[in-house]
Amino acid sequence: MDAPTMLQVSRHTHPETGDGLVVELTLDRPEAMNAISTAFAQEITATTAVLAADPSVRAVVLTSAHDRAFCVGADLKERNGFTDAQMMDHRLVSKQAYRGVLDLPVPAIAAVEGYALGGGLELALSCDLIVAGEGATLALPEVGVGVIPGGGGTQLLTRRVGWSRAASMIFTARRLTAQEGRDLGVVDELVGAGSARERALALAATIAANSPVAVRNAKRAMRVGMGTDLAAGLDIEDGAWRATAFSGDRAEGVAAFAEKRTPRWPGR
Missing domain, CATH: 3.90.226.10 (2-enoyl-CoA Hydratase; Chain A, domain 1)
Structure with a gap:
Protein backbone atom coordinates (compact mmCIF):
# COMPACT_ATOMS: atom_id res chain seq x y z
CA MET A 1 0.00 0.00 0.00
CA ALA A 209 -2.08 36.08 -17.45
CA ASN A 210 1.20 37.47 -18.80
CA SER A 211 3.48 35.94 -21.42
CA PRO A 212 4.93 32.71 -20.03
CA VAL A 213 8.05 33.11 -22.15
CA ALA A 214 8.60 36.67 -20.89
CA VAL A 215 7.94 35.82 -17.24
CA ARG A 216 10.28 32.81 -17.28
CA ASN A 217 13.05 34.78 -18.97
CA ALA A 218 12.58 37.73 -16.62
CA LYS A 219 12.93 35.42 -13.60
CA ARG A 220 16.01 33.78 -15.05
CA ALA A 221 17.66 37.14 -15.79
CA MET A 222 16.92 38.40 -12.28
CA ARG A 223 18.04 35.25 -10.45
CA VAL A 224 21.20 34.63 -12.47
CA GLY A 225 22.14 38.30 -12.70
CA MET A 226 21.76 38.85 -8.96
CA GLY A 227 24.94 36.89 -8.30
CA THR A 228 27.11 38.87 -10.73
CA ASP A 229 28.39 42.40 -11.13
CA LEU A 230 26.32 44.97 -13.02
CA ALA A 231 28.10 44.56 -16.37
CA ALA A 232 27.66 40.79 -16.34
CA GLY A 233 24.07 41.18 -15.18
CA LEU A 234 23.28 43.46 -18.10
CA ASP A 235 24.73 40.88 -20.48
CA ILE A 236 22.52 38.22 -18.90
CA GLU A 237 19.53 40.52 -19.31
CA ASP A 238 20.43 41.09 -22.97
CA GLY A 239 20.49 37.35 -23.63
CA ALA A 240 17.12 36.91 -21.93
CA TRP A 241 15.70 39.85 -23.91
CA ARG A 242 16.83 38.30 -27.21
CA ALA A 243 15.32 34.96 -26.27
CA THR A 244 12.02 36.73 -25.61
CA ALA A 245 11.99 39.32 -28.41
CA PHE A 246 12.09 36.68 -31.16
CA SER A 247 9.56 34.35 -29.56
CA GLY A 248 6.03 33.50 -30.59
CA ASP A 249 4.81 35.22 -27.44
CA ARG A 250 6.31 38.54 -28.50
CA ALA A 251 4.62 38.31 -31.92
CA GLU A 252 1.29 37.47 -30.29
CA GLY A 253 1.65 40.24 -27.71
CA VAL A 254 2.22 42.89 -30.38
CA ALA A 255 -0.64 41.57 -32.51
CA ALA A 256 -3.03 41.48 -29.56
CA PHE A 257 -2.10 45.04 -28.60
CA ALA A 258 -2.71 46.27 -32.15
CA GLU A 259 -6.02 44.44 -32.37
CA LYS A 260 -7.09 45.52 -28.86
CA ARG A 261 -7.74 42.00 -27.64
CA THR A 262 -6.50 39.67 -24.93
CA PRO A 263 -3.34 37.78 -25.98
CA ARG A 264 -3.50 34.04 -26.61
CA TRP A 265 0.03 33.17 -25.63
CA PRO A 266 1.59 30.29 -27.60
CA GLY A 267 4.18 29.90 -24.84
CA ARG A 268 7.14 29.47 -27.16
Missing part, protein backbone atom coordinates in the same frame (compact mmCIF):
# COMPACT_ATOMS: atom_id res chain seq x y z
CA ASP A 2 1.38 3.40 -0.97
CA ALA A 3 2.30 5.83 1.82
CA PRO A 4 -0.06 8.82 2.11
CA THR A 5 1.15 11.90 0.30
CA MET A 6 2.27 14.87 2.37
CA LEU A 7 2.21 17.30 -0.55
CA GLN A 8 -1.09 17.88 -2.29
CA VAL A 9 -0.97 19.16 -5.89
CA SER A 10 -3.86 21.02 -7.50
CA ARG A 11 -4.19 23.01 -10.70
CA HIS A 12 -6.17 26.20 -11.00
CA THR A 13 -7.21 26.51 -14.60
CA HIS A 14 -7.97 29.63 -16.59
CA PRO A 15 -11.76 30.12 -16.66
CA GLU A 16 -11.84 30.72 -20.44
CA THR A 17 -9.08 28.52 -21.88
CA GLY A 18 -9.05 25.73 -19.32
CA ASP A 19 -5.27 25.83 -19.18
CA GLY A 20 -3.59 24.59 -16.01
CA LEU A 21 -1.80 27.83 -15.34
CA VAL A 22 -1.36 28.03 -11.55
CA VAL A 23 -0.28 25.01 -9.53
CA GLU A 24 -0.90 24.97 -5.79
CA LEU A 25 1.39 22.83 -3.63
CA THR A 26 -0.22 22.23 -0.25
CA LEU A 27 1.92 21.05 2.65
CA ASP A 28 -0.20 18.48 4.45
CA ARG A 29 1.44 16.77 7.42
CA PRO A 30 -0.79 18.03 10.23
CA GLU A 31 0.42 15.70 12.97
CA ALA A 32 3.88 17.30 12.77
CA MET A 33 2.83 20.83 11.76
CA ASN A 34 4.35 20.13 8.34
CA ALA A 35 7.81 19.37 9.74
CA ILE A 36 10.07 18.22 6.91
CA SER A 37 11.06 14.59 7.30
CA THR A 38 13.28 12.72 4.87
CA ALA A 39 10.25 11.32 3.05
CA PHE A 40 8.62 14.75 2.90
CA ALA A 41 11.77 16.30 1.46
CA GLN A 42 11.92 13.59 -1.20
CA GLU A 43 8.32 14.28 -2.13
CA ILE A 44 8.99 18.01 -2.50
CA THR A 45 12.00 17.29 -4.71
CA ALA A 46 10.11 14.89 -6.96
CA THR A 47 7.09 17.18 -7.30
CA THR A 48 9.05 20.34 -8.09
CA ALA A 49 11.08 18.45 -10.71
CA VAL A 50 7.86 17.50 -12.50
CA LEU A 51 6.57 21.08 -12.35
CA ALA A 52 9.87 22.52 -13.59
CA ALA A 53 9.60 20.35 -16.73
CA ASP A 54 5.96 21.23 -17.44
CA PRO A 55 5.59 24.12 -19.91
CA SER A 56 1.91 24.60 -19.02
CA VAL A 57 2.78 25.78 -15.50
CA ARG A 58 2.95 29.57 -15.22
CA ALA A 59 3.08 30.11 -11.45
CA VAL A 60 3.28 28.04 -8.27
CA VAL A 61 1.71 28.77 -4.89
CA LEU A 62 3.09 27.01 -1.81
CA THR A 63 0.65 26.84 1.08
CA SER A 64 -0.47 24.72 4.01
CA ALA A 65 -3.60 22.70 4.57
CA HIS A 66 -3.68 23.90 8.18
CA ASP A 67 -3.73 27.46 9.51
CA ARG A 68 -1.74 26.59 12.64
CA ALA A 69 1.50 26.24 10.72
CA PHE A 70 2.93 26.83 7.28
CA CYS A 71 5.89 24.65 8.26
CA VAL A 72 7.89 24.37 11.49
CA GLY A 73 11.08 23.29 9.74
CA ALA A 74 13.10 20.12 10.05
CA ASP A 75 11.65 17.06 11.73
CA LEU A 76 13.83 17.15 14.85
CA LYS A 77 12.22 14.00 16.27
CA GLU A 78 13.43 12.08 13.23
CA ARG A 79 16.87 13.68 13.40
CA ASN A 80 17.27 12.90 17.08
CA GLY A 81 18.02 9.29 16.32
CA PHE A 82 20.35 9.88 13.38
CA THR A 83 23.93 8.70 13.25
CA ASP A 84 26.45 11.11 11.70
CA ALA A 85 26.23 9.19 8.41
CA GLN A 86 22.43 9.36 8.42
CA MET A 87 22.63 13.08 9.16
CA MET A 88 24.78 13.63 6.08
CA ASP A 89 22.45 11.53 3.93
CA HIS A 90 19.49 13.57 5.15
CA ARG A 91 21.40 16.77 4.46
CA LEU A 92 21.70 15.91 0.77
CA VAL A 93 18.00 15.04 0.54
CA SER A 94 17.02 18.25 2.34
CA LYS A 95 19.19 20.44 0.09
CA GLN A 96 17.56 18.96 -2.99
CA ALA A 97 14.10 19.84 -1.69
CA TYR A 98 14.93 23.50 -1.10
CA ARG A 99 16.71 23.77 -4.43
CA GLY A 100 13.68 22.22 -6.10
CA VAL A 101 11.56 25.16 -4.94
CA LEU A 102 14.29 27.76 -5.51
CA ASP A 103 15.03 26.56 -9.05
CA LEU A 104 11.45 26.56 -10.30
CA PRO A 105 11.59 28.42 -13.64
CA VAL A 106 8.27 30.15 -12.99
CA PRO A 107 7.36 32.58 -10.18
CA ALA A 108 6.65 30.89 -6.85
CA ILE A 109 4.62 32.48 -4.06
CA ALA A 110 4.50 31.34 -0.44
CA ALA A 111 1.20 31.78 1.40
CA VAL A 112 2.15 31.78 5.07
CA GLU A 113 -0.28 31.31 7.96
CA GLY A 114 0.76 30.33 11.47
CA TYR A 115 4.31 29.21 12.19
CA ALA A 116 7.04 29.48 9.55
CA LEU A 117 10.09 28.46 11.54
CA GLY A 118 13.57 27.37 10.52
CA GLY A 119 13.34 25.27 7.39
CA GLY A 120 9.71 26.34 7.07
CA LEU A 121 10.71 29.97 6.65
CA GLU A 122 13.48 28.84 4.31
CA LEU A 123 10.87 27.14 2.11
CA ALA A 124 9.07 30.49 1.94
CA LEU A 125 12.34 32.33 1.26
CA SER A 126 12.99 29.92 -1.61
CA CYS A 127 9.91 31.38 -3.27
CA ASP A 128 9.99 34.69 -5.13
CA LEU A 129 7.25 36.36 -3.10
CA ILE A 130 5.89 35.83 0.41
CA VAL A 131 2.31 36.66 1.41
CA ALA A 132 1.62 36.32 5.14
CA GLY A 133 -1.52 36.40 7.24
CA GLU A 134 -1.51 38.70 10.27
CA GLY A 135 -1.26 35.77 12.67
CA ALA A 136 1.94 34.34 11.16
CA THR A 137 5.11 33.87 13.19
CA LEU A 138 8.48 33.89 11.43
CA ALA A 139 11.92 32.81 12.66
CA LEU A 140 15.24 31.21 11.83
CA PRO A 141 15.93 29.77 15.32
CA GLU A 142 18.61 27.25 14.36
CA VAL A 143 21.47 28.70 16.45
CA GLY A 144 19.34 28.02 19.52
CA VAL A 145 19.54 24.27 18.88
CA GLY A 146 23.19 24.15 17.88
CA VAL A 147 23.02 24.40 14.08
CA ILE A 148 22.66 27.14 11.47
CA PRO A 149 20.06 27.69 8.75
CA GLY A 150 20.88 25.13 6.08
CA GLY A 151 18.05 25.47 3.58
CA GLY A 152 19.38 28.68 2.09
CA GLY A 153 18.42 30.95 4.97
CA THR A 154 21.77 32.63 5.52
CA GLN A 155 21.95 33.54 1.84
CA LEU A 156 18.33 34.16 0.86
CA LEU A 157 17.41 36.22 3.90
CA THR A 158 20.54 38.37 3.59
CA ARG A 159 19.80 39.04 -0.08
CA ARG A 160 16.20 39.86 0.75
CA VAL A 161 16.62 42.21 3.73
CA GLY A 162 20.32 43.12 3.92
CA TRP A 163 23.16 42.07 6.22
CA SER A 164 22.26 43.75 9.49
CA ARG A 165 18.59 42.77 9.49
CA ALA A 166 19.41 39.18 8.57
CA ALA A 167 22.15 39.08 11.21
CA SER A 168 19.75 40.30 13.86
CA MET A 169 17.23 37.57 13.04
CA ILE A 170 19.72 34.73 12.69
CA PHE A 171 22.08 35.56 15.56
CA THR A 172 19.30 36.13 18.11
CA ALA A 173 17.00 33.32 16.87
CA ARG A 174 14.11 35.66 17.70
CA ARG A 175 10.58 35.24 16.45
CA LEU A 176 8.89 37.93 14.39
CA THR A 177 5.22 38.72 14.10
CA ALA A 178 3.90 38.99 10.56
CA GLN A 179 3.85 42.79 10.90
CA GLU A 180 7.48 42.82 12.04
CA GLY A 181 8.31 40.58 9.10
CA ARG A 182 6.64 43.03 6.74
CA ASP A 183 8.45 45.98 8.32
CA LEU A 184 11.81 44.22 7.89
CA GLY A 185 11.11 43.16 4.31
CA VAL A 186 10.90 39.43 5.02
CA VAL A 187 7.24 39.49 3.99
CA ASP A 188 6.15 41.13 0.73
CA GLU A 189 2.43 41.41 1.42
CA LEU A 190 0.59 41.35 4.74
CA VAL A 191 -3.07 40.36 4.69
CA GLY A 192 -5.75 39.51 7.22
CA ALA A 193 -5.36 36.25 9.13
CA GLY A 194 -6.59 33.37 7.03
CA SER A 195 -6.38 35.32 3.75
CA ALA A 196 -2.83 34.51 2.62
CA ARG A 197 -3.81 31.62 0.35
CA GLU A 198 -6.56 33.59 -1.36
CA ARG A 199 -4.26 36.56 -1.97
CA ALA A 200 -1.38 34.38 -3.17
CA LEU A 201 -3.61 32.59 -5.67
CA ALA A 202 -4.95 35.92 -6.95
CA LEU A 203 -1.41 37.22 -7.35
CA ALA A 204 -0.39 34.03 -9.16
CA ALA A 205 -3.37 34.37 -11.51
CA THR A 206 -2.27 37.91 -12.37
CA ILE A 207 1.22 36.64 -13.16
CA ALA A 208 -0.16 33.72 -15.18
Whole structure:
Protein backbone atom coordinates (compact mmCIF):
# COMPACT_ATOMS: atom_id res chain seq x y z
CA MET A 1 0.00 0.00 0.00
CA ASP A 2 1.38 3.40 -0.97
CA ALA A 3 2.30 5.83 1.82
CA PRO A 4 -0.06 8.82 2.11
CA THR A 5 1.15 11.90 0.30
CA MET A 6 2.27 14.87 2.37
CA LEU A 7 2.21 17.30 -0.55
CA GLN A 8 -1.09 17.88 -2.29
CA VAL A 9 -0.97 19.16 -5.89
CA SER A 10 -3.86 21.02 -7.50
CA ARG A 11 -4.19 23.01 -10.70
CA HIS A 12 -6.17 26.20 -11.00
CA THR A 13 -7.21 26.51 -14.60
CA HIS A 14 -7.97 29.63 -16.59
CA PRO A 15 -11.76 30.12 -16.66
CA GLU A 16 -11.84 30.72 -20.44
CA THR A 17 -9.08 28.52 -21.88
CA GLY A 18 -9.05 25.73 -19.32
CA ASP A 19 -5.27 25.83 -19.18
CA GLY A 20 -3.59 24.59 -16.01
CA LEU A 21 -1.80 27.83 -15.34
CA VAL A 22 -1.36 28.03 -11.55
CA VAL A 23 -0.28 25.01 -9.53
CA GLU A 24 -0.90 24.97 -5.79
CA LEU A 25 1.39 22.83 -3.63
CA THR A 26 -0.22 22.23 -0.25
CA LEU A 27 1.92 21.05 2.65
CA ASP A 28 -0.20 18.48 4.45
CA ARG A 29 1.44 16.77 7.42
CA PRO A 30 -0.79 18.03 10.23
CA GLU A 31 0.42 15.70 12.97
CA ALA A 32 3.88 17.30 12.77
CA MET A 33 2.83 20.83 11.76
CA ASN A 34 4.35 20.13 8.34
CA ALA A 35 7.81 19.37 9.74
CA ILE A 36 10.07 18.22 6.91
CA SER A 37 11.06 14.59 7.30
CA THR A 38 13.28 12.72 4.87
CA ALA A 39 10.25 11.32 3.05
CA PHE A 40 8.62 14.75 2.90
CA ALA A 41 11.77 16.30 1.46
CA GLN A 42 11.92 13.59 -1.20
CA GLU A 43 8.32 14.28 -2.13
CA ILE A 44 8.99 18.01 -2.50
CA THR A 45 12.00 17.29 -4.71
CA ALA A 46 10.11 14.89 -6.96
CA THR A 47 7.09 17.18 -7.30
CA THR A 48 9.05 20.34 -8.09
CA ALA A 49 11.08 18.45 -10.71
CA VAL A 50 7.86 17.50 -12.50
CA LEU A 51 6.57 21.08 -12.35
CA ALA A 52 9.87 22.52 -13.59
CA ALA A 53 9.60 20.35 -16.73
CA ASP A 54 5.96 21.23 -17.44
CA PRO A 55 5.59 24.12 -19.91
CA SER A 56 1.91 24.60 -19.02
CA VAL A 57 2.78 25.78 -15.50
CA ARG A 58 2.95 29.57 -15.22
CA ALA A 59 3.08 30.11 -11.45
CA VAL A 60 3.28 28.04 -8.27
CA VAL A 61 1.71 28.77 -4.89
CA LEU A 62 3.09 27.01 -1.81
CA THR A 63 0.65 26.84 1.08
CA SER A 64 -0.47 24.72 4.01
CA ALA A 65 -3.60 22.70 4.57
CA HIS A 66 -3.68 23.90 8.18
CA ASP A 67 -3.73 27.46 9.51
CA ARG A 68 -1.74 26.59 12.64
CA ALA A 69 1.50 26.24 10.72
CA PHE A 70 2.93 26.83 7.28
CA CYS A 71 5.89 24.65 8.26
CA VAL A 72 7.89 24.37 11.49
CA GLY A 73 11.08 23.29 9.74
CA ALA A 74 13.10 20.12 10.05
CA ASP A 75 11.65 17.06 11.73
CA LEU A 76 13.83 17.15 14.85
CA LYS A 77 12.22 14.00 16.27
CA GLU A 78 13.43 12.08 13.23
CA ARG A 79 16.87 13.68 13.40
CA ASN A 80 17.27 12.90 17.08
CA GLY A 81 18.02 9.29 16.32
CA PHE A 82 20.35 9.88 13.38
CA THR A 83 23.93 8.70 13.25
CA ASP A 84 26.45 11.11 11.70
CA ALA A 85 26.23 9.19 8.41
CA GLN A 86 22.43 9.36 8.42
CA MET A 87 22.63 13.08 9.16
CA MET A 88 24.78 13.63 6.08
CA ASP A 89 22.45 11.53 3.93
CA HIS A 90 19.49 13.57 5.15
CA ARG A 91 21.40 16.77 4.46
CA LEU A 92 21.70 15.91 0.77
CA VAL A 93 18.00 15.04 0.54
CA SER A 94 17.02 18.25 2.34
CA LYS A 95 19.19 20.44 0.09
CA GLN A 96 17.56 18.96 -2.99
CA ALA A 97 14.10 19.84 -1.69
CA TYR A 98 14.93 23.50 -1.10
CA ARG A 99 16.71 23.77 -4.43
CA GLY A 100 13.68 22.22 -6.10
CA VAL A 101 11.56 25.16 -4.94
CA LEU A 102 14.29 27.76 -5.51
CA ASP A 103 15.03 26.56 -9.05
CA LEU A 104 11.45 26.56 -10.30
CA PRO A 105 11.59 28.42 -13.64
CA VAL A 106 8.27 30.15 -12.99
CA PRO A 107 7.36 32.58 -10.18
CA ALA A 108 6.65 30.89 -6.85
CA ILE A 109 4.62 32.48 -4.06
CA ALA A 110 4.50 31.34 -0.44
CA ALA A 111 1.20 31.78 1.40
CA VAL A 112 2.15 31.78 5.07
CA GLU A 113 -0.28 31.31 7.96
CA GLY A 114 0.76 30.33 11.47
CA TYR A 115 4.31 29.21 12.19
CA ALA A 116 7.04 29.48 9.55
CA LEU A 117 10.09 28.46 11.54
CA GLY A 118 13.57 27.37 10.52
CA GLY A 119 13.34 25.27 7.39
CA GLY A 120 9.71 26.34 7.07
CA LEU A 121 10.71 29.97 6.65
CA GLU A 122 13.48 28.84 4.31
CA LEU A 123 10.87 27.14 2.11
CA ALA A 124 9.07 30.49 1.94
CA LEU A 125 12.34 32.33 1.26
CA SER A 126 12.99 29.92 -1.61
CA CYS A 127 9.91 31.38 -3.27
CA ASP A 128 9.99 34.69 -5.13
CA LEU A 129 7.25 36.36 -3.10
CA ILE A 130 5.89 35.83 0.41
CA VAL A 131 2.31 36.66 1.41
CA ALA A 132 1.62 36.32 5.14
CA GLY A 133 -1.52 36.40 7.24
CA GLU A 134 -1.51 38.70 10.27
CA GLY A 135 -1.26 35.77 12.67
CA ALA A 136 1.94 34.34 11.16
CA THR A 137 5.11 33.87 13.19
CA LEU A 138 8.48 33.89 11.43
CA ALA A 139 11.92 32.81 12.66
CA LEU A 140 15.24 31.21 11.83
CA PRO A 141 15.93 29.77 15.32
CA GLU A 142 18.61 27.25 14.36
CA VAL A 143 21.47 28.70 16.45
CA GLY A 144 19.34 28.02 19.52
CA VAL A 145 19.54 24.27 18.88
CA GLY A 146 23.19 24.15 17.88
CA VAL A 147 23.02 24.40 14.08
CA ILE A 148 22.66 27.14 11.47
CA PRO A 149 20.06 27.69 8.75
CA GLY A 150 20.88 25.13 6.08
CA GLY A 151 18.05 25.47 3.58
CA GLY A 152 19.38 28.68 2.09
CA GLY A 153 18.42 30.95 4.97
CA THR A 154 21.77 32.63 5.52
CA GLN A 155 21.95 33.54 1.84
CA LEU A 156 18.33 34.16 0.86
CA LEU A 157 17.41 36.22 3.90
CA THR A 158 20.54 38.37 3.59
CA ARG A 159 19.80 39.04 -0.08
CA ARG A 160 16.20 39.86 0.75
CA VAL A 161 16.62 42.21 3.73
CA GLY A 162 20.32 43.12 3.92
CA TRP A 163 23.16 42.07 6.22
CA SER A 164 22.26 43.75 9.49
CA ARG A 165 18.59 42.77 9.49
CA ALA A 166 19.41 39.18 8.57
CA ALA A 167 22.15 39.08 11.21
CA SER A 168 19.75 40.30 13.86
CA MET A 169 17.23 37.57 13.04
CA ILE A 170 19.72 34.73 12.69
CA PHE A 171 22.08 35.56 15.56
CA THR A 172 19.30 36.13 18.11
CA ALA A 173 17.00 33.32 16.87
CA ARG A 174 14.11 35.66 17.70
CA ARG A 175 10.58 35.24 16.45
CA LEU A 176 8.89 37.93 14.39
CA THR A 177 5.22 38.72 14.10
CA ALA A 178 3.90 38.99 10.56
CA GLN A 179 3.85 42.79 10.90
CA GLU A 180 7.48 42.82 12.04
CA GLY A 181 8.31 40.58 9.10
CA ARG A 182 6.64 43.03 6.74
CA ASP A 183 8.45 45.98 8.32
CA LEU A 184 11.81 44.22 7.89
CA GLY A 185 11.11 43.16 4.31
CA VAL A 186 10.90 39.43 5.02
CA VAL A 187 7.24 39.49 3.99
CA ASP A 188 6.15 41.13 0.73
CA GLU A 189 2.43 41.41 1.42
CA LEU A 190 0.59 41.35 4.74
CA VAL A 191 -3.07 40.36 4.69
CA GLY A 192 -5.75 39.51 7.22
CA ALA A 193 -5.36 36.25 9.13
CA GLY A 194 -6.59 33.37 7.03
CA SER A 195 -6.38 35.32 3.75
CA ALA A 196 -2.83 34.51 2.62
CA ARG A 197 -3.81 31.62 0.35
CA GLU A 198 -6.56 33.59 -1.36
CA ARG A 199 -4.26 36.56 -1.97
CA ALA A 200 -1.38 34.38 -3.17
CA LEU A 201 -3.61 32.59 -5.67
CA ALA A 202 -4.95 35.92 -6.95
CA LEU A 203 -1.41 37.22 -7.35
CA ALA A 204 -0.39 34.03 -9.16
CA ALA A 205 -3.37 34.37 -11.51
CA THR A 206 -2.27 37.91 -12.37
CA ILE A 207 1.22 36.64 -13.16
CA ALA A 208 -0.16 33.72 -15.18
CA ALA A 209 -2.08 36.08 -17.45
CA ASN A 210 1.20 37.47 -18.80
CA SER A 211 3.48 35.94 -21.42
CA PRO A 212 4.93 32.71 -20.03
CA VAL A 213 8.05 33.11 -22.15
CA ALA A 214 8.60 36.67 -20.89
CA VAL A 215 7.94 35.82 -17.24
CA ARG A 216 10.28 32.81 -17.28
CA ASN A 217 13.05 34.78 -18.97
CA ALA A 218 12.58 37.73 -16.62
CA LYS A 219 12.93 35.42 -13.60
CA ARG A 220 16.01 33.78 -15.05
CA ALA A 221 17.66 37.14 -15.79
CA MET A 222 16.92 38.40 -12.28
CA ARG A 223 18.04 35.25 -10.45
CA VAL A 224 21.20 34.63 -12.47
CA GLY A 225 22.14 38.30 -12.70
CA MET A 226 21.76 38.85 -8.96
CA GLY A 227 24.94 36.89 -8.30
CA THR A 228 27.11 38.87 -10.73
CA ASP A 229 28.39 42.40 -11.13
CA LEU A 230 26.32 44.97 -13.02
CA ALA A 231 28.10 44.56 -16.37
CA ALA A 232 27.66 40.79 -16.34
CA GLY A 233 24.07 41.18 -15.18
CA LEU A 234 23.28 43.46 -18.10
CA ASP A 235 24.73 40.88 -20.48
CA ILE A 236 22.52 38.22 -18.90
CA GLU A 237 19.53 40.52 -19.31
CA ASP A 238 20.43 41.09 -22.97
CA GLY A 239 20.49 37.35 -23.63
CA ALA A 240 17.12 36.91 -21.93
CA TRP A 241 15.70 39.85 -23.91
CA ARG A 242 16.83 38.30 -27.21
CA ALA A 243 15.32 34.96 -26.27
CA THR A 244 12.02 36.73 -25.61
CA ALA A 245 11.99 39.32 -28.41
CA PHE A 246 12.09 36.68 -31.16
CA SER A 247 9.56 34.35 -29.56
CA GLY A 248 6.03 33.50 -30.59
CA ASP A 249 4.81 35.22 -27.44
CA ARG A 250 6.31 38.54 -28.50
CA ALA A 251 4.62 38.31 -31.92
CA GLU A 252 1.29 37.47 -30.29
CA GLY A 253 1.65 40.24 -27.71
CA VAL A 254 2.22 42.89 -30.38
CA ALA A 255 -0.64 41.57 -32.51
CA ALA A 256 -3.03 41.48 -29.56
CA PHE A 257 -2.10 45.04 -28.60
CA ALA A 258 -2.71 46.27 -32.15
CA GLU A 259 -6.02 44.44 -32.37
CA LYS A 260 -7.09 45.52 -28.86
CA ARG A 261 -7.74 42.00 -27.64
CA THR A 262 -6.50 39.67 -24.93
CA PRO A 263 -3.34 37.78 -25.98
CA ARG A 264 -3.50 34.04 -26.61
CA TRP A 265 0.03 33.17 -25.63
CA PRO A 266 1.59 30.29 -27.60
CA GLY A 267 4.18 29.90 -24.84
CA ARG A 268 7.14 29.47 -27.16
